[in-house]
Amino acid sequence: MKELSFEIKKTLPNGLGRAGVIHTPHGDIKTPAFMVVGTMGYVKNLSNDDMQDIKAQAMLSNGYHLRGKSAEIAKVGGLAKYSGWNGPTLTDSGGFQVMSLGSGLGKVVSMEREDKVINTAHKDRLAKVSDKGVDFTDPFTGEPDFIGPEESMRIQCEIGADIHMAFDELTSLADTYEYNKKALVRTEKWAERSLNEHMKLRDRLGYRQALYGVLQGGRWEDLRRSTAKKLGEMPFDGYGLGGAFLKEDLGDILRWCNEELPANKPKHLLGLSHPDDIFVGTEMGADTFDCVAPTREARHGKLYSKSGEYNLRKFHDSPLPLDDGCDCPTCKAGYTRGDLRALWKSGDAEKKKEFYRLASVHNVRFIIRLTENIRESIMSGRFDEYRKEFLKNYYG
């Protein structure tokens, strides 16, 4: 039976960062790699042809959002077939929604300290946590849904992505050490329950689905190291590196985790994709990444270029390319900043939709190309030089 395996091709001098290949039942992922977020089973505004054209290697969908469709997806043979993407896939457990519909409801997730994060009052939350699991309230319909580790595993095994995430509780930057400690004990118990349930269901679609354990623990070294040690001894196929991070803490936190985790298992850094984060993540041992930023920011008019991000609003009638020398389909087709701005602001729904597609294609390809270049720099022993050069151009 086809199953996941991981091959390390080259390791950085620090012993943590590496380039490798994840073999999955639906194909290989050369790492480091960016997995494109398609929460509902498709990437917003992108076709499967677009995904090919930007050299996407994998798609990440969400068990919580697909919970009502999992049986239907199982019926057609799993997410790869259902979506038509037919490549490697990963599903999140719904753990992010524990925070985004719970303590972080209505707030913007940020890595900046000055945001003075305050948790949403418990009574107002659409996700309420107990040791048993999480009581969700559907944001649109108001329907209640209980999801614990067993339910998340059942949903994910029906969806049938190549890689699943253990059900975890993501805490917010506002949570205290005491709360994080308590939540971590819960997440560790959930990891065990996830693993037990997953084992029973993982072969049902004719290929072996993999399960990653997810590490939490906030910004505290003792919590991070102890959970990494604990989950590292369990038979997970890989690990998800989770949490709400301050930028300045990211490198340390990942290092603590990966110094304890088994080196030969793949690691996925959950939810980050800005270039500086990808460099830090790769340096500290993350193999794959996912993030909504490239697609969301594209829709909001923020585009990526070698010399940094910019707001398209400022480029009325501009003949400048989106990013000089970019190999994405949008740039290769000759679209200028002015062209895209005109589509965006045209007031025509079809044109606007085309803008979303063209901009998303550009941003996602930009991040994918970054991971390709990072991989090459690791293989050729030039990681530090490449990082320095890229970040200098990008952030100035």
Place this chain on the structure above:
RNA sequence: GCUGGAGUCGUCUAGUGGCUAUGACAGCAGACUGUAAAUCUGCCGGGGUUCCCCCAUCGUUGGUUCGAGUCCAACCUCCAGCA
């Protein structure tokens, strides 16, 4: 020319005697990291010492009134109908 209707911020628009003139769009600035996000926040007449203050302002000019975008008159412009 006559009769009727209408003129409010770049545009559209609310407002028919009362305190700070609505709201939307456009524009400008910012945010966004395992998607409640095709979203959100701020600015959007001028000036300043800019979490506050001053001045201006509803086509124009006068008038009524304690008080006028609102009522009255004349004029200007636009629209419709009739000549």
